[in-house]
Amino acid sequence: MIGERPAQIELLKKSRRSGWHPNQVYHLIKVFVHDWLKLIEKNSDFAVTIKDLVPSLPDADDMKGLGKAAFVYGYLNESREWLEKAFREVKDCTAKEENDVKHAENSPLDLANILGLLGRVYFFQKNQQLAVATYEDGMKIDPNAPELGQLKKVLESPDPASFTPEVREYQQNMTLLCSRPKHQRQSEVRPYHVCRYHAGLYVPYYRYKEEILATSPFASIIYDVTSDSEIAAFQNYSKKRLQDGVITDGLSKGELNYDYRASKLAWVFEQDFPEADRLSRRIAAITGLNAEIRPPTENSTAEPFQVVNYGLGGHYYPHRDSFDLDVERKNSKFTLYGNRLATVLLYLTDVEMGGATVFLKAGISVTPMKGAILMWYNFDPNLEQNPLTYHAGCPVLKGHKWIVNKWIWTAGNMFLRPCGLNPNSTHLDVEHFLFSRK
Template sequence: MLLSVPPLSVVSPRIIRLLKAAGAAKTTIPGDSLAAHTRLHNSAHSYPLSHHRSSQRHHSAIVGDFLVFCTSSSGMCPGVWIVLFFYLGHIEVTSGDIYSSMLTIQQALDTEKVLIEHLGAYLEEETYRLNDLHRFYNKVSALHRIADTSVSDPIFAYTLLKRLQSEWMNVVDSLENNDNLRVLKDGYKKVEKNLPVLEDVEGAAKGLMRLQDVYSLNVKGLTQGVFQSGRSSQLGVLYKPDQVSSMSADDCFHIGKTGNVSRALDLSRECLLYDPYNMRLALNVAKYEKILDETPAGEDVLAPNLLRPNVTHLRTRDLYEGLCRTLGSQTFRYEDPRLKCSYDANSPYLVLQPLKKEVVNTTPYIVLYHDFVSDYEAKKIKELAAPWLQRSVVASGMQQAQAEYRISKSAWLKDTADPVTRNLDTRIAAATGLHAKAPYAEYLQVVNYGIGGHYEPHFDHATSRKSPLYRTNAGNRIATFMIYLSSVDLGGATAFIYANFTTPVVKNAAVFWWNLHRNGEGNEDMLHAGCPVLLGSKWVANKWIHEYGQEFNRPCGLNPGE
């Protein structure tokens, strides 16, 4: 995205002051053009503004958190400009949100590349400096081996005095090491705002623990960088990279600390029985007791606001984890003759290119459309969404909130964003027979999962009239159409808890299901989840279709089972 702004000669100094005020420290004005850089939601995306002179009469720029729109009031009077500021609250930079999406983790890798370059340059400079010192040291040491005989030599005597008067001072007081260090520190400061914060490291640690829990990963294997499932006696290797990333004792200790405080307290107390004089253990016990004392009963110690919404979901925990462990392959299902594939050309739009439809479950009815999008479309949708990704939220009473049970980033794409999104709505409408554009449906929600990213068992439809889902006045979410925009190397299947099966992440395929019965009641069987991603960057796109306006497309019925 390249945004143009008027050259300085067109924008009055007053406007520049306003722009600077809006952009605060983020705005700089080099040369004769305004170049403003802003970071969108803690990502490394910055939007350089073009320097060319434009003949247009409107100009816009993102400055700090504002969209600044400048327009001439009339072509006749170019001296008068109207400047509008739109606050882009939704691109507010939030810290501690790198771990929840693989895309931002990828960007963190680029940040480290910059740091490596700075450190490389520092090491080179310091090596020169140390080599100089070595040369000096070797020279002086060698001279001292012959010093007794040479001290009467006037040249030797002169060089000795000179060394002692100035050269040693240079060695001791040299500012070169300070200079080198300062350059390194300046380089670090430049990328500091892109660095993960404690919340990111803890989020990543929790992600790893989640993977260990859900997939029953062997701890020893995990510390050695290998994913093995099952008990120690019968280990199956799920994944072993060519280049293993093993964990240090400190890494493991940190993960342990991030984990379950009550369990940490139990274990520390037990250890203290065997090693009663271990001060560190005693201090840890005291610390854990204090944390637990200060936590109101029933609250999760580390994440008070992140509890799963409904305790009944906890009862489904074992079912859910068991399903995730199948990693999306339940071969026996293919023995059911009702689960079949067909070409679907039920709409004139599909006659020339029927959809490849696979019924993956009958009750509840769930279908998978293979190759629903092309590789190009999937790539385009991800590219369009990438700059707008923000930590995903869930409905929490009448509000929306971040939650531990949904770890991902997401962005909303309007159908008008691109011909690809526009065509997609038409194709979804053809496949489902439902209106798929606003206000009958929500915009496309594009989601990218992070380390151990997941979405625990939930319903897509609202289960309370107070839900923010009703804000659009289009009723509840009648159906879900979810497209897999990527494949996943391991894990990340979509689990349908009560239907007792998972769909693997099939790139470019789309899953469709009804959330509501024909009588408008929520279908409890539609409890579903996105299993934690073990390996890879999982992308999906959700199109949630609402009730209103679909009366002729899906007639109502009184039968509660239908």
């Protein structure tokens, strides 16, 4: 029996301690990454019992996912073990199922991606020679594998330390911020954390209820921005168009699907239905920025709406919305758009537990509130990227989460929001320029 073995008892105790409070669910994942290998290697009969109960655990995808998670969290030894096992599993399956056309199409890409991850693990374990050899092996299998591209960046970078997994520090902050009680926005009281009635454009007598969370990065919540009927319109239009969430690095052809975003999304244009056009105009009135979508040949000032649905466990790991400046210089589309100056995030639903938006370096946590907007600037007024804008979406632990993103670009807004009188000017210092125009 399982209960007769001290190792298993300890694992279950650790799992219960970690998972007892829902906001500590990530700790349970770490326990699994650390202890599973030891458990199945030292207790073969226990492993057989588990596999009898859940025959698909762990399969090649599980192994790859755990290996990547361990790498992201900085546990290189565990990552190496899982990825090497995943590689052998996929290779064995390929040999056994050569007649399976679908498997034959997917397995080279899977193998190459696993080698790309393994190469990065070897590199950060100070085994550069093995990392290079792994990269060369992967290129022979499928040179277009995204993970090989990431490995190439590491191998060619003059500053490889910049690719070191930062998530261990982020994870500690994320655990703290995601565990924070609802409506506790910040870890400390700050003098600029204030509430005000904010005047927008176009309707001089109307005031928006705003809570300013920080000035660097400038971030604020605007309450009661949209109605239930508008929310329903966005959800109903998007439900049949939702696809797995993807990300882009700004240079790759197409989009990349990564494990650190668990969501489904759809794109909505202003002309798709009347409520979308009204919301776009309202965002322009609230922010004072130009949020217009223009034809592809002209300089657009914003992206279409991105509607995102996070189910149970849905999350988004630490990231920054704006693109790196070297990407901006290399990609021709940035000559039309510039970069993502500001992010406007509209919450379409409340969330019973979890799902907060957290700024890991700024110590800010925002619980989803139906009808409210969370808005922040990715750049300071002098158009330097603000490093404090790294943020994440906490896992949804109970309920579901719907949001709408709107990214406003520097193109078309450069002269609406000037730099300020000195390099240290904040967005509050230049705000009056935005709303003084007619």
